Amino acid sequence: MVRNQVRVSSLEAQVRLLNRMYAGRDARDVLERSLKGQFDGDVALVSSFGADSSVLLHMVSQIDVRTPVLFVDTGKLFGETKRYRDELVEQLGLLDVRIITPEQEDLAEKDPKGALWASDTDACCHIRKVVPLAKALGGFEAWISGRKRHQASTRASLEHFELEEGCIKVNPLANWTATEVLQYAKDNGLPPHPLVAEGYPSxxxxxxxxKVAPGEDPRSGRWRGQNKTECGIHFSSASKGGAAQSI
Known part of the structure; x- marks a missing residue:
């Protein structure tokens, strides 16, 4: 217990130092520091291959195409998302994309009919996303997320580095605006997720x-009508906001 408390205190101090050092630095600096410096060989990018994912995936490919990229296939994804994943992997030349899936035993026991989402979204997210990803991240010291402050009020205080469940999480795009994301994608010839044009910004x-109507919060289409804003992966102080806490 004491040893664990010492480790946590050490990691907290490391996070505070990193945030001071990189407070005014751009996303590329934060990302390169994480991949080639601070966590070299011990960090993975977690990507949903969603609406904004191409930007961070492109940056990673420019620094090191061998970076492990973890993609959680919950078994409930849009077919468009999986096809988009394959398109980006080929275009960017990513060499270590790992497809993470739920444990079949968990599904058989807790969601045998595949309809748990209709009665308990938190439980569904937990067995289909949170548990598989936690297991996949077990061998890494840090992981990289594409979250941004502008995406939701629960992310408004997001910093570049966080400590979560004994692992350091890196948010290189924390201070990017939606306009900056779109411009980067355009400048680098990155294809959009096909569902964005159909009204799905998240x-x-x-x-x-x-779908999200014009003027609505971009994440209002996620778990619409429920007191839930995140899937459960992000439990940092910047993400907590009521219900269980997406990439």
Whole structure:
């Protein structure tokens, strides 16, 4: 117990130092520091291959195409998302994309009919996304997320580095605006997710993702009508906001 508390205190101090060092630096600096410096060989990018994912994936490909990229296939994703994943992997030349899936034993026990999402979205997210990803991240010291402050009020205080569940999380695009994301994608010839043009600015699992009307919060189509803003992967202080806490 004491040893664990010492480790956590050390990591917290490291996070504070990194945030001071990189407070005014751009996303490329934060990302390169993480991949080639601070966490070299011990960091993975977690990507949903969603609406904004191409930007961070492109940056990673420019620094090191061998970076492990973890993609959680919950079994409930849009077919468009998986085809988009394959398109980006080929275009960017990513060499280590790992497809993470739920444990069949968990599905058989807790969601045998595949309809848990209709009665308990938190439980569904937990067995289909949170548990598989936690297992996949077990061998890494840090992981990279594409979250941004502008995406939701629960992310408004997001910093470049966080400590979560004993692992350091890196958010290189934390201070990017939606306009900057779109401009970067345009400048680098990155294809958009096909569902964005159909009114889905934030894309998760098919049963729990709805179209968003003009002027609505971009994430309002996720778990519409529920007191839920995140899938459960992000539990940092910047992400907590009521219900269980997407990439």
């Amino acid at each position: 894309i998760g699992c098919m049963p729990c993702t709805d």
